[in-house]
């Protein structure tokens with residue numbers, strides 16, 4: 001009864017939903033990003049760019065080394081194997097803004113230092129076992145059968161014994 | 162060098178998980194009205210406004226003009242600044258620079274967020290590179306779990322150490338009427354008992370191993386406003402103004418995969434620059450209180466080391482020794498910090514406001530039991546970037 005009396009005085013507070021909004025974009029990836037995605041799609045090969053000043057190899061490749069502030073123009077091959085630099089096992093559910101759907105949990109997520117690169121590729125790892133999937137673990141890229149020219153042409157990384 | 166500038170007023174709303182009784186414009190207004198009352202000023206006294214939030218959370222992209230009726234910006238210069246997690250501290254810096262320029266005497270800084278209006282993790286992901294990061298990013302929780310994995314591996318830090326930070330923040334929050342989380346059940350329990358409970362309770366869900374619910378900040382609706390005044394008027398407005406002593410900010414990398422996870426290099430560089438400018442050589446001894454943007458528990462260990470309060474790997478010892486508790490040598494986050502209230506665009510500005518009221522002696526039940534000559538506020542955001550602001554009681558030379 002008390003609740004009803006309250007409702008008479010106070011109307012329910014409302015929110016208005018944005019609905020099924022969808023705004024597509026076409027992002028330029030430039031010469032460097034295009035090289036990376038072509039090689040990934042067609043040859044299952046990974047490439048970085050090398051700074052002529054500090055010698056660091058950046059993956060994904062890009063035009064400018066921000067640390068030295070000089071242009072890079074050398075593509076160098078990077079291994080599809082490497083080491084887990086940092087990792088997490090994601091167990092909370094959330095809406096993936098790329099798909100609008102709940103991302104399936106749990107899953108492994110890591111920054112991976114590929115052999116031959118100085119920066120990390122961020123990606124999924126096919127393990128949720130904290131005993132095996134940890135800092136320093138060796139991993140290898142698993143490629144999609146049908147590749148479209150996107151970072152997700154790498155399906156995920158798997159642990160290497 | 163510009164004019165000397167001080168904080169002369171601060172207002173904030175109580176953090177809540179959802180404020181359906183107000184829209185964004187109205188929650189901004191609550192904080193502004195409170196700040197003006199605190200400084201005993203009216204909106205007519207304000208010469209310029211700097212406002213910020215993280216647009217992704219509400220999907221409103223022209224906040225400066227959209228909120229003008231609530232902010233008090235009608236027919237005034239108003240500027241929007243947004244830098245992700247650091248937005249609140251960057252807003253404070255810009256308001257400070259406006260007052261220091263000599264062109265505006267009283268500048269109002271506003272930070273706000275209604276995190277209830279969207280999926281926080283989803284919105285955070287849209288702040289990152291669409292091609293190289295968004296497809297697999299897991300928002301702030303995942304990113305911070307990554308950092309924790311490295312820190313724990315490097316220094317043999319345990320979940321108990323992380324939980325001890327959470328306990329400090331939540332106990333401090335009990336003294337702050339504006340904090341979102343008031344975990345009353347913690348009252349009267351021993352620290353060790355609380356730590357044990359947090360690391361063993363099944364209710365304390367693992368979000369992203371090694372982080373549990375208690376290791377993370379909440380998502381809140383809230384707003385804050387801070388009034389900056391130039392030296393020409395500051396002492397007329399506030400009996401004890403909180404002077405801006407030094408400020409610095411640092412950005413390093415663009416892509417998260419480039420970040421050096423061994424150390425928080427931006428926080429280290431920004432704080433070193435600020436301390437040098439202020440002539441501070443021993444931060445632990447010379448700084449009296451901190452309001453740090455610690456979004457998760459392990460930041461309260463590792464980043465203390467990067468700020469120079471102790472050596473690498475010594476964060477846990479500093480914590481367990483009680484140095485950072487309310488009655489310790491360096492109380493950290495008397496407000497309960499970000500882990501007790503996190504309306505993201507307001508969060509950094511609340512750190513600045515809370516640091517200021519410790520100097521002004523207006524912190525009420527959360528006032529630290531010691532003289533405050535220097536108070537440190539920080540901001541943290543996105544790809545590990547850092548804002549640092551040092552406030553002082555003494556008018557700078």
Ligand SMILES: [Zn+2]
Nearest residue numbers: 051054065068
């Ligand atoms: Zn370089």
